[in-house]
Amino acid sequence: MDTVGILGGGQLARMLALAAAPLGLRVLVMDTVADACAGQCAPLLVGDYRDEAALAEFAAKAGVATFDFENVPAASAQWLARRIPVYPGPGALAVAQDRLAEKTLFRELGIPVPDFVDVPTREALEAAVARIGTPCILKTRRLGYDGKGQFRIRSTADVGAAWAALGAQAAEVGLILEAFVPFERELSVVAVRGRDGDFRTWPLTENWHVDGVLSASLAPARCEPAIEAQAHAHARALAERLDYTGVFALELFCRDGVLLANELAPRVHNSGHWTIEGAETSQFENHLRAVLGLPLGATRMIGHACMLNWIGAMPDPAPVLREPGGHWHDYGKQARDGRKVGHATLRADTPQALQAALERVGTALERQAQVAPVIERLAG
Ligand code: ATP
Ligand code: MG
Ligand code: MG
DSSP: OOEEEEEOOSHHHHHHHHHHGGGTOEEEEEESSTTOGGGGTSOEEEOOTTOHHHHHHHHHHOSEEEESSTTSOHHHHHHHHTTSOBSSOHHHHHHHTOHHHHHHHHHHTTOOOOOEEEOOSHHHHHHHHHHHOSSEEEEESSSOOTTTTEEEEOSGGGHHHHHHHHGGGHHHHOEEEEEOOOOSEEEEEEEEEOTTOOEEEOOOEEEEEETTEEEEEEESOOOOHHHHHHHHHHHHHHHHHTTOOEEEEEEEEEETTEEEEEEEESSOOGGGTTHHHHBSSOHHHHHHHHHHTOOOOOOOBOSEEEEEEEESSOOOSHHHHTSTTEEEEEOOOOOOTTOEEEEEEEEESSHHHHHHHHHHHHHHTTOHHHHHHHHHHHHO
16 A cells, blocks of 8 residues: 655645545655644654654655645755655745745746745845835745735835845745735636646636635636636646646736736645535545546536635534535644634535525624625626
């Protein structure tokens, strides 16, 4: 029986472990903390990703390695790749870890991006704000997630505050300034590429964020076929250039009918959680199939799906469980402000039925604000 080693033991590793069981696979998770939530569903090796002894133990037990987060040190991924197959490869991981490298690649491939400038120093920030204009966003090049490591610059008066907030990180993780995009919608394309180059995408997903954290996803996104085709073409170009193996997500802003690439997540993605119940093959199963060199499963949708993230604490499950297409995912984490602790997926055969289910659940859980933009989209 093959053992898939996963670096990182959060909810993504947990859902990969759950998808691995029917395929007859064993999973070994490595994380730096003993209470990593994937450890409830798979054996957990606790160790530092930079510790060669821990990596050696991991490599001795795993036949193939993958990731549940993109910030595994590049040197550790390379160390592992010299011993066991690692998917996606360290090269693809290195690009996706660095906002400057990934945006440069988007541009090279002809994928439109918001204007951006590397910001090594305070003087460079002043010049970058002058060039890009306001509003704009200062972001750490590396290690950011869930909107952390970002500062919105509304006018030039904010430059000092932005540097005070992030300047100390310029030397270690780098900074990048991006134009703020007043987008009409945020979309993502979740895609998978097999070891043999077989490439598939799930239907385009529309996403809503609150304070930089994903709040809700709707699939299929309500948008023109040309937009969807463009998103899929961008994803394919990236996958082929990076010789990518596994699942990834490309986050996009849509403005005036044009797609601008935001970032590439080199892993299964929160905006693809709906695929567990809403697609023929989930992103988790297809990621495992890809890294093992197995044939990929069909990515077609089954009806219409909306995923709602639970941030901070889990709500009462009953209103979702009462829905005929309601599905509950509790990650088994301690409640904590801003933390993703679970999600629900509502699936229905028609947009009208999905809208009605969202109205019932939103009211019962007093989450009207969370479901409102999705309902508005479905109604429009
Ligand atoms: P993730 O958890 O998706 O990895 P992250 O911390 O890497 O998040 P981003 O995806 O860069 O951060 O930004 C989080 C959210 O902030 C975006 O989904 C979008 O809603 C908003 N945002 C980021 N950059 C821009 C931009 N240039 N213009 C407008 N909104 C933006
Ligand atoms: Mg990110
Ligand atoms: Mg993002």
